[in-house]
Amino acid sequence: MIDVRHTVVGSPVGPLTLVATDGVLSGLYMDRQMYLPAASTFGEPDPSCLPDVRAELAAYFAGELTAFTVPLxxxxxxxxxTCWTALLEVRFGETATYGELAARIGRPTAARAVGMANGRNPISIIIPCHRLIGSDGSPTGYGGGIERKLALLAHEGATSTTTLLLF
Known part of the structure; x- marks a missing residue:
């Protein structure tokens, strides 16, 4: 039987719902997020679940952590x-375009499909979908809202008009 639990933590970008499946982070959702699953899929509330995730998020928002290590x-x-794994290679403070990520995964004409996959990312912030930007450097699309994307990029010291892809 699969054990699913969740907790809600505060953050500078609003409340974050953390979902654990068999003790491993399977979801990190913002309120009013696009493609937000039904709350009934989050399992039982458990404020003590995912202590390592909660600690790493706190360190990230405090400016003390630039790379997450928790299992996903x-x-x-x-x-x-494939897209989400490639996103993990876009490091803190860097950005990449959807087209660059498509090329990185060997699908150079799949920028739109990469965008769709990015929008369905179930573990925002840690799988850093906020680090993808438009080909013109604009902060296009974000499931958590453009304001949050800009806030996360600013927190990381990235600018939405600079592409720094280091693969």
Whole structure:
């Protein structure tokens, strides 16, 4: 039987719902997020679940952490999984375009599909979908809202008009 639990933590970008599946982070959702799953899928409330995730998020927002190390268990299609894995390579303070990420995964004409996969990312912030920007450097699209994307990029010292892709 699969054990699913969740907790809600505060953050500078609003409340974050953390979902654990068998003790591993499987979801990190913002309120009013696009493609937000039904709350009934988050399992039982458990304020003590995912202590390592809560600690790393607190350190990230305090400016003390630039790379997350917690185990992740996002669920998605093979293409989505490939995109999300590639997103993990866009480091703190850097940005990449959707087209650059598409090229990185060997699908140079799939920028729109990368954007769709990015929008379905179930573990925002830690799988850093906020670090993808438009080809013109604009902060296009973000499931948590453009204001949050800009806030996360500013927190990391990245600018939405600079592309720094170091693969």
């Amino acid at each position: 268990a996002p669920r998605g299609t093979p293409f989505q999984q």
